[in-house]
Amino acid sequence: MRAKLEQRSFLFMLMLVTLLFGIVLEPFWGAIFWSCAISVIFYPLQQRLSSKLGNRPNTASLLTLLASVVIVVLPVLLIAASFVQEGVAFYQRIDRGEISPARFLEEIRIAFPLLPELLERFGVDLENIRQKLAEAAVAASRLLAQKTLTAGQSTLSFIVNVVLMLYLTFFLLRDGHHLTELLVKALPLGDERERMLFRKFSEVIRATVKGNILVAMVQGALGGFIFWLLDIPSPLLWGVVMAFLSLIPAVGAGLVWLPVAIYLYAKGDWIAASILMTYGALVIGLADNVLRPLLVGRDTKLPDYVVLFSTLGGISLMGINGFVIGPLIAALFMVFWGIFMREFNFTPDRPE
Structure with missing residues (x-):
């Protein structure tokens, strides 16, 4: 009886500590997930490098990590930076009135005069859609302006997550096989x-x-x-x-x-x-x-x-x-x- 009570108490504490550990790591779940993903994708390359370099797992893992940075991380960062720059310029044009979604919808209505009647049959109010588009454009411009003001904090958080992701990736590439074996032994x-x-x-x-x-x-x-x-x-x-x-x-x-x-x-x-x-x-x-x-x-x-x-x-x-x-x-x-x-x-x- 005492042995069963001790076993159940231990399992309860095990689940509780595991849950708490997951909550502690919650801010970094994205970095951990993508670290696992990159490790899985580039693990075959790490294995080939390990076989060629001999017993030098640190060097093989570091070279694999550099390859993943060049192939994946840097292109994604460059595309994201270009996207933000182009997006800011685009929404500034909306905010100045140079681009008007409502005007575009009006031009479509004029070009296709049967469209309003067809939409009305399906219960769609074209005027309401035009108003919603104009409001959405203004709201998007305002949201982008707010995001720009907090870009410094977001950029710092993003850089920290990227660094942590790469740091963890190195160890997953080097020790991934051993960690998998540990999980196989631990999971019932x-x-x-x-x-x-x-x-x-x-x-x-x-x-x-x-x-x-x-x-x-x-x-x-x-x-x-x-x-x-x-x-x-x-x-x-x-x-x-x-x-x-x-x-x-x-x-x-x-x-x-x-x-x-x-x-x-x-x-x-x-x-x-x-x-x-x-x-x-x-x-x-x-x-x-x-x-x-x-x-x-x-x-x-x-x-x-x-x-x-x-x-x-x-x-x-x-x-x-x-x-x-x-x-x-x-x-x-x-x-x-x-x-x-x-x-x-x-x-x-x-x-x-």
Whole structure:
């Protein structure tokens, strides 16, 4: 009796201390998650370097970390800085009245006179939409101005998180295999199941991060190029916006180039509008329809609709990190249920 009480008390304290430790690390969850993701992606490179350098794990891990900084971290930082600069300039033009979303909507209404009547049949008030767009533009400008005032604190926090992420990545690259073995020993799920779960974790992280980021880069570059070619203002800004939106499967970049093409039709620029519409559907859309299933769906072994819903749900709940965490949770959900059906959900013999 005493032994059971001691065991239960210990397990309770173990869960309590683990929960408290998780709360202590809460401000750094993003840095820890991306450190794990980068470590998983670049671990094969670290293994190759280790085999070539011999028994020098610190050197191999440091070289791998430098490669990850050059390939991933620096390009993301440069794109983010350019996006902020272009975004500030764009919203300043909105604030000065040089760009008016309400005026754009009015031009579309004039160009397509049947549109208001069609929208009214579906209960959509075009005048209300125009007013909401104007209010949203002003609110966005005001919000950006407030964010600019606190940019110093945000920048310092961001730099601290990046440094901590890189610091932890070095140790995960060097000691990741040993940490995995410790987790296998510590978790009471069965070694074979735990190794299967860790393999699935690595597969999904590699597929979603590499696949989604590659698709985002391709679609953003293609979108920014056609906007620059057609002399549409702020092509870099819209290219980065399309890259971020392309993290949403199926619809992503079309949320940018399709309304712009409609607006060009409304202005009477039929050639540019037709070029953008054709290019968006065939070229930008092709990157999503071909690359994403190959890079994400095939490696994660998830159906396209599961990838779509888990990505949207992950982003809505966890922000930008959700485009990886959502499909990861979906993949682990399917693995757990697969194990359950294979090992536990047996059918008893029926009496004849």
